[in-house]
Amino acid sequence: MRIVDKQQIVAHIDLDLAVQWIEEGFVAFSNGTVQVPPVQSFAFTGANGDCCVKSAFMEGSETFTVKISTGFYDNPGKGLASNDGLMLVLSASNGQPIALLQDEGWLTCMRTALAGRIAARLLAPREVHAIGILGTGMQARMQLEQLLPVTACRRVIVWGRSEVALASYKAFASALGFEVHTTVDPREVAQGANLIVCATPSRQALIDNKWVRPGTHITAVGADAPGKQELDPLLVARADRIIVDSIVQCRQYGEVSHALKAGLIEEGRLSEIGALLDGRISGRANDDEITLVDLTGVAIQDAQIARCALQSLP
Amino acid sequence: MRIVDKQQIVAHIDLDLAVQWIEEGFVAFSNGTVQVPPVQSFAFTGANGDCCVKSAFMEGSETFTVKISTGFYDNPGKGLASNDGLMLVLSASNGQPIALLQDEGWLTCMRTALAGRIAARLLAPREVHAIGILGTGMQARMQLEQLLPVTACRRVIVWGRSEVALASYKAFASALGFEVHTTVDPREVAQGANLIVCATPSRQALIDNKWVRPGTHITAVGADAPGKQELDPLLVARADRIIVDSIVQCRQYGEVSHALKAGLIEEGRLSEIGALLDGRISGRANDDEITLVDLTGVAIQDAQIARCALQSLP
Known part of the structure; x- marks a missing residue:
């Protein structure tokens, strides 16, 4: 061996x-x-x-x-x-x-980041004004790196709770060639970016539905276990396309599970990224749609x- | 590492x-x-x-x-x-x-053989006239080896389907110091031995209830997956003590599962070997009881x- x-x-x-x-x-x-x-x-x-x-x-x-x-x-x-x-x-x-x-x-970190890259390539709006990143950890860094090949945008708004961690992330993203704005207010990410990646271990919604602009794509990778959540369930319900890695797994503990449990969406609104890649379902129809990809990680x-x-x- | x-x-x-x-x-x-x-x-x-x-x-x-x-x-x-x-x-x-x-x-082979050793130490009759082994493979050999420390008996009756495999087993057991009788008729094992270990991949009963004498202990290790079976379900039902490694697992696919499905026993008749080792239940009460240990293997x-x-x- x-x-x-x-x-x-x-x-x-x-x-x-x-x-x-x-x-x-x-x-x-x-x-x-x-x-x-x-x-x-x-x-x-x-x-x-x-x-x-x-x-x-x-x-x-x-x-x-x-x-x-x-x-x-x-x-x-x-x-x-x-x-x-x-x-x-x-x-x-x-x-x-x-x-x-x-x-x-x-x-594991890399396959998660590459799934984010695939999601953005499939569903990001044609013109990305700013990338939004929630989180300052390893996954938040790898997600940004993996967006380099799929968008020309080099502007990023990063949210974190710690100024020290934000400063460190800023140094990292600057070295990648990004113009970096850091914030401790998640509203700034939601209002300023139209390609957002959520990569935190949060256990409550960080992004309010009202803050998000039409045309935004969101990839949520944090909710990989029961109890975790990054998005307002109303935002999940508002999305025009809800794509998940695994319907079976996401209905248990993915970001979409909260909207399902609250009765805000039906399971029939969920589609798998494999079906999108296989051409069996369609992706973003126009620049006004909100698209969501919920990634819990599959074996x-x-x-x-x-x-x-x-x-x-x- | x-x-x-x-x-x-x-x-x-x-x-x-x-x-x-x-x-x-x-x-x-x-x-x-x-x-x-x-x-x-x-x-x-x-x-x-x-x-x-x-x-x-x-x-x-x-x-x-x-x-x-x-x-x-x-x-x-x-x-x-x-x-x-x-x-x-x-x-x-x-x-x-x-x-x-x-x-x-x-x-894995050894932990299974050691479970057989523990079972025999706990439940074998005081005087073992002959050990019976069903099977001639690796597990059938290791089970016999692991009986050496827990019984003074050095007589073994071995059943197999192939004369070549039986001859090989005989050489192995003789080298361990056993007087060996080989047979292609499982009845000879059941009638001649009072400490029997079943270690075959059989998918149908090999030992008939009628053949087994009072006082016999049987350890069954072959039924470790759905569809496998070595014992007559009537023999399982007749046993005075039915000990399993895991009730949850054995009711799914252990030797006892066939007797449960046939309605010949209730799940309440099953006890775990851990409870016996812990002194929470009692073992063999006398030299006339038939005792059965059903081992499916637990992690x-x-x-x-x-x-x-x-x-x-x-």
């Missing part, structure tokens, strides 16, 4: 290939040709930690993948990262383990980016 | 410690202090293979474990073993991966033997 560390993965991964394979994965998932067993979850209450195991096999693929990801939120005080993770790639023809990818959670993304990481190695 | 191969594990594992920790695991499981998320299963129909992912965390333990095991039944034709597997041990205090045990499925055994394998390394 090949053992690969994060540095090797980051140095060699072909991100354009990863986008292509993640798109293929989304399509296969929505067509029902992916085996995705139930997610395994652990809660380590004493240690303020959790773990989930996500596994997937796309029919016809030479391999399948088991991913273990952990979050231990007191780790920074011990000099360790909060999030860690690894992926195991096994042969679908003889069961032998092929590779252990010790990516420390990086591949087929892990399987596809793991395959790609392996394929990219020298 | 430490990476350990099968040879290192086999050379160093302290099996008495493994028994002790697996017993602790069974007790914790039955007391509800083990987190056992749903098993993840894959079917690779084209390749005649399957995979399952079993994970467990015992509250208070320093580690938790994720196990991946595969069965690809055309592998022998390719010069590969049918079964393979590995275990990952992670820290329950900070989520960091601690060890990858590339045991090739050996730890806490994997977590505990993995911990033990690590602990045993120099």
Whole structure:
């Protein structure tokens, strides 16, 4: 079995290939040709930690993948990262383990950021005046990086709670070539940007429906577990297109789950990104529509980016 | 992360410690202090293979474990073993991966054999005239080996379908010090032995209720997936003590599931081995009782033997 560390993965991964394979994965998932067993979850209450195991096999693929990801939120005080993770790639023809990818959670962050890139490419308005980012963490950074190839806009409005974190994000985004405005008022993001990415661990709505202008696209990646929420459910209900990665998963704990539970939308209004990629449903019809992509993260993304990481190695 | 191969594990594992920790695991499981998320299963129909992912965390333990095991039944034709597997041990205090045990499925075989040893120690009649083994494969061998420390009996009657496999088993058991009788008629096992271990992949009953003598103990380990069966459901219903590793799992696909579905027993007749080990229920009352232990394999055994394998390394 090949053992690969994060540095090797980051140095060699072909991100354009990863986008292509993640798109293929989304399509296969929505067509029902992916085996995705139930997610395994652990809660380590004493240690303020959790773990989930996500596994997937796309029919016809030479391999399948088991991913273990952990979050231990007191780790920074011990000099360790909060999030860690690894992926195991096994042969679908003889069961032998092929590779252990010790990516420390990086591949999970990247497949999430690449899903944001795919969402923006599919649904962003033709002219992006400003990008809005909610959050200042690793995912908020990777989302902005992954928008570089899909929009010409180089203006970003970033919301965070901490001035220190905002200053750090500003340095990061400036180095990418962005003109950066930071704010502690989420209204400024909602009113100033028309391509918004929400990447926080918030447990309550940060963006009010009334603040959002027609024509805006929103990608929400924060609500990846029960109780998490970034958007006003009225905004979800107002969106002209509601695209999710997995209807089954999003109705449980995605951003859309809150609007469903409040009776503001019917499940029939949800479509999967795989169906959009496959051409079975249509995307943005005009520059006035509000579009929403709700990403909770599905195991087929892990399987596809793991395959790609392996394929990219020298 | 430490990476350990099968040879290192086999050379160093302290099996008495493994028994002790697996017993602790069974007790914790039955007391509800083990987190056992749903098993993840894959079917690779084209390749005649399957995979399952079993994970467990015992509250208070320093580690938790994720196990991946595969069965690809055309592998022998390719010069590969049918079964393979590995275990990952992670820290329950900070989520960091601690060890990858590339045991090739050996730890799963061993924890199953050790559960058979525990079952026999708890429930075998005082005087074992002959051990009966159904099956000639790896598990049938390991079960016999693990009976050595818990019974003085050195006489074994072995049933198999193939004379070649029986001859090979006879050589194996003779080398262990057993007087060996082989047979292709399961009746000989049932009538001649009073400590019987069933370790076959059978999908229909092999032992008829009428053949079994009072006082016999039976450990059934073969029925570890839907459709598998080794015992006459009437024999299950006749048993004075019906002990299972997991009531939840055994009512789905254990040996007892067939008797439950046929309405021959009520679920209230099932007790868990953890409750027996914990002294909350009683075991064999006399030398005339028929006792049955139905083992489907639970993830806490994997977590505990993995911990033990690590602990045993120099």
